[in-house]
Amino acid sequence: MVLARPEVGPGAPARGPARGPGGAGRRTAVRLGLMALPLAFFAVFFAYPVASIVSRGLKDGGQWQLGRIGEVVTDPAIGHVLWFTTWQAAASTALTLALALPGAYVFARFDFPGKRTLRAVVTVPFVLPTVVAGSAFLALLGRGGLLDEWWGVRLDTTVWAILLAHVFFNYAVVVRTVGGLWAQLDPRQEEAARVLGAGRFTAWRRVTLPALAPAVAAAALMVFLFTFTSFGVVQILGGPRYATLEVEIYQQTAQMLDLPTAAVLTLLQFVAVAALLAVHAWTVRRREATLRLVDPARTARRPRGAAEWAFLASVLAVVAVLILAPLVVLVLRSFDGPDGFGLAFYRALASADGNAGTFVVAPLEAIGNSLAYGLAATAIAVVIGGLAAAALTRREGRLVRGFDALLMLPLGTSAVTVGFGFLISLDEPPLDLRASWILVPLAQALVGVPFVVRTVLPVLRAVDVRLREAAAVLGASPLRAWREVDLPLVGRALGVAAGFAFAVSLGEFGATVFIARPDSPTLPVAVARLLGRPGELTYGQAMALSTILMLVCAAALLVLERIRTDRTGEF
Amino acid sequence: MNTNLRRAAGAVAVGVLALPALAACGGSDGSGDSGTSEGKDKTVTLVSHNSFAASEEVLKQFTRQTGYKVKVLKGGDAGQAVNQAILSKSHPQGDVFFGVDNTLLSRALDNGIFAPYEAKGLDRVPRKLQADAGEHRVTPIDTGDICVNYDRAYFAGHKLTPPTSLDDLVKPEYKNLLVTENVATSSPGLAFQLATIAKYGDDGWQDYWKKLKDNGVEVVDGWEQAYNERFSGSAGGKKAKGDKPLVVSYASSPPAEVLGVKPQPAEGPTGVATGTCFQQTEFAGLLKGAKNTEGGKALIDFLLSRTFQEDMPLQMFVKPANQDAKLPEVFTKYGAQVNEPGTMAPEKIAKNRDQWVKAWSSLVLK
Numbered sequence: 024m025v026l027a028r029p030e031v032g033p034g035a036p037a038r039g040p041a042r043g044p045g046g047a048g049r050r051t052a053v054r055l056g057l058m059a060l061p062l063a064f065f066a067v068f069f070a071y072p073v074a075s076i077v078s079r080g081l082k083d084g085g086q087w088q089l090g091r092i093g094e095v096v097t098d099p100a101i102g103h104v105l106w107f108t109t110w111q112a113a114a115s116t117a118l119t120l121a122l123a124l125p126g127a128y129v130f131a132r133f134d135f136p137g138k139r140t141l142r143a144v145v146t147v148p149f150v151l152p153t154v155v156a157g158s159a160f161l162a163l164l165g166r167g168g169l170l171d172e173w174w175g176v177r178l179d180t181t182v183w184a185i186l187l188a189h190v191f192f193n194y195a196v197v198v199r200t201v202g203g204l205w206a207q208l209d210p211r212q213e214e215a216a217r218v219l220g221a222g223r224f225t226a227w228r229r230v231t232l233p234a235l236a237p238a239v240a241a242a243a244l245m246v247f248l249f250t251f252t253s254f255g256v257v258q259i260l261g262g263p264r265y266a267t268l269e270v271e272i273y274q275q276t277a278q279m280l281d282l283p284t285a286a287v288l289t290l291l292q293f294v295a296v297a298a299l300l301a302v303h304a305w306t307v308r309r310r311e312a313t314l315r316l317v318d319p320a321r322t323a324r325r326p327r328g329a330a331e332w333a334f335l336a337s338v339l340a341v342v343a344v345l346i347l348a349p350l351v352v353l354v355l356r357s358f359d360g361p362d363g364f365g366l367a368f369y370r371a372l373a374s375a376d377g378n379a380g381t382f383v384v385a386p387l388e389a390i391g392n393s394l395a396y397g398l399a400a401t402a403i404a405v406v407i408g409g410l411a412a413a414a415l416t417r418r419e420g421r422l423v424r425g426f427d428a429l430l431m432l433p434l435g436t437s438a439v440t441v442g443f444g445f446l447i448s449l450d451e452p453p454l455d456l457r458a459s460w461i462l463v464p465l466a467q468a469l470v471g472v473p474f475v476v477r478t479v480l481p482v483l484r485a486v487d488v489r490l491r492e493a494a495a496v497l498g499a500s501p502l503r504a505w506r507e508v509d510l511p512l513v514g515r516a517l518g519v520a521a522g523f524a525f526a527v528s529l530g531e532f533g534a535t536v537f538i539a540r541p542d543s544p545t546l547p548v549a550v551a552r553l554l555g556r557p558g559e560l561t562y563g564q565a566m567a568l569s570t571i572l573m574l575v576c577a578a579a580l581l582v583l584e585r586i587r588t589d590r591t592g593e594f
Numbered sequence: 595m596n597t598n599l600r601r602a603a604g605a606v607a608v609g610v611l612a613l614p615a616l617a618a619c620g621g622s623d624g625s626g627d628s629g630t631s632e633g634k635d636k637t638v639t640l641v642s643h644n645s646f647a648a649s650e651e652v653l654k655q656f657t658r659q660t661g662y663k664v665k666v667l668k669g670g671d672a673g674q675a676v677n678q679a680i681l682s683k684s685h686p687q688g689d690v691f692f693g694v695d696n697t698l699l700s701r702a703l704d705n706g707i708f709a710p711y712e713a714k715g716l717d718r719v720p721r722k723l724q725a726d727a728g729e730h731r732v733t734p735i736d737t738g739d740i741c742v743n744y745d746r747a748y749f750a751g752h753k754l755t756p757p758t759s760l761d762d763l764v765k766p767e768y769k770n771l772l773v774t775e776n777v778a779t780s781s782p783g784l785a786f787q788l789a790t791i792a793k794y795g796d797d798g799w800q801d802y803w804k805k806l807k808d809n810g811v812e813v814v815d816g817w818e819q820a821y822n823e824r825f826s827g828s829a830g831g832k833k834a835k836g837d838k839p840l841v842v843s844y845a846s847s848p849p850a851e852v853l854g855v856k857p858q859p860a861e862g863p864t865g866v867a868t869g870t871c872f873q874q875t876e877f878a879g880l881l882k883g884a885k886n887t888e889g890g891k892a893l894i895d896f897l898l899s900r901t902f903q904e905d906m907p908l909q910m911f912v913k914p915a916n917q918d919a920k921l922p923e924v925f926t927k928y929g930a931q932v933n934e935p936g937t938m939a940p941e942k943i944a945k946n947r948d949q950w951v952k953a954w955s956s957l958v959l960k
Binding site for chain 1: 813
């Protein structure tokens, strides 16, 4: 942290800081300074490993074999995979937005009992390991599942199961990114439009929607990226018939050791993600307007009238069916012991009996490991992401846009590529981190940083520049102005971002699995291990451990909800 | 506002300050001991897959016997762990690799990741398990059979005799009963395919699978799903209302089903179709370029010792390679005796594996 010196003195500029050649040069310097750490982080822990593994695949005896690209791209099987990957991601994103935007509204604008708890609960799926969520979904949609028993409907091994699971996982992304901003929009602006004669819908469309657009676009982008690179869900629910690009890359790298094909597919994924980011940048450019942000506590109220109550009820019903039901199935199975309902599986987690000591201390240890990794990953992601967002606040020049896109790339890169890249690139001192504890949080932070940037940036950009100018006029240095103006406003966004980064880390399974490390399993890894062994006891323990994971997550998220600053924007 | 600001700044500062502290927690198993020189090095590093397990007590015993502490690095499933070892052969991650099986052995040997070492106690291991007897680059540690498991209750209830051989599986009375795994993504799935190739030959196995497909075999991606969701005989499958009474799993799955069940039943809920098996052998080897060669050799000897071999079955659900090691009671009581499992030379598997997987995929999944 830079310690702020209250720089109020004779040298303070009396004009707005945005003018004068000296000001511009200094701003560029400040921006580059802010960028330095994030850039170094990405160069060492992302660009270098990924470049290593890709070049190993495409080089043969020191010669680039670019002919391989053509061979792979023209393979009809690969075309098929690419097509499926794209359309299921588009469909998942549309479905998630359709179901989650009303939810975002309800969480932003209404007060109802249990709101905080529910907000934490809808985020739980986001951190569940896909192995667990897959089992839960099969229990709901599969043969003999709830739907089958009630209506004779079976959705497993259909695309619907994949789409619904994607909604289950990503509901929170929309609710938190869009809802977070929505809660801070001043309802009086919409009211003013109504007073001036606009209808309810028109007022929303002309006032609120434009203000929300960047957040909606950001959420859509994230959901699309997540579903585009979906791995576990597709593997478990899609059966062997459906494969995404991510699954294919994993196959070629981890199982077949066909690095050339994997390298081409990785490049393909890069191109797709880059195209996506370009489209996104093009649609949001010049849409981000300065907003009046207010304290969220003042914008939420009790629903009024039958229509609002019905709307709230319908949103809660969707949450109950899509998100609570799979979680409840898991919890029920964790208590459904060999001799009726009870704590048998939980006791087994702690005792050496029956599983010969494989997990004598692991469950407790795994919780500790997960939390420690999570804290470290969150700290890294918030620092790197915060600095990056600060550097990106004012969009100027191509450099900045390129930097922005660079930060998003890890979301669109397969975990196996990064993991294997670490393996072959970070293998010599001083960077032999392969067996080091810190590698896991670093890998998790790679995924966390884009979240932090996406959550903080819209808020930072929406800060009224006149506030900064006013501060400058009153003699504050740029740093002081940032500290007094921006930081209080983004405190809440930082809280949300930290929550996300933490949640990502807790449930993160891909990178954690691809990094060989001393045996200190995280919760998801321990669950997967238990599921990978036969036996009633181990299956029950996996369910019990999943339940513990859910509780730990929900608790962590609730704590974050509590410590968020409640009085942002009170001047 | 100022309090908020201080709180936020404080939180970030705490986070940053906590980083080195957190990293220090991991320092004990971090990169701190990588620079020690040969001779003083008291740590031996075992690289393995996620299924590796040994009880604390046994590993402590190794430390007491030899003075070396064991550090275990796990990297994904069996295939992935082997591939990681191949990719990092210029700077190996540890001293010993455990867990390369006969389906992957040739790939590992051809890439030259192992250094020769003849383990003490190798004379107590059956000759037919010693795949690299000429050079001793790898040492057999355990064996396991992949076999079709059946749900006893289903067959008793339907007055059906459970199948015992591969030929039985294509008979009409077993139509729509079998669930297996995708050979491209699952090692038991691949082993089952190899069992059929071992029995019906290079030209006959495709016909067999056509019949199996016509007889309604279901294919899922992984063992977890097949066994815990679709199979009606396992605990997980019962809860998930699985309705396939036949599943491709391990010969050691029935003993695992009764572990920890009280009171112990007279016979387990599942049985093994002993004529459908394929034998997998897992090997350990000294990694070429290992930092601690002496410790590595001691560890391989230990892996073959009775202490480790008798601890192994309940840890990893595999059978000891050392003939002197005794099986736990749960294995002898509930397990099946597989007399003639299918086998295949590792070279043959390595040579044909990819084309077999491709042929299988286009035949069975399309």
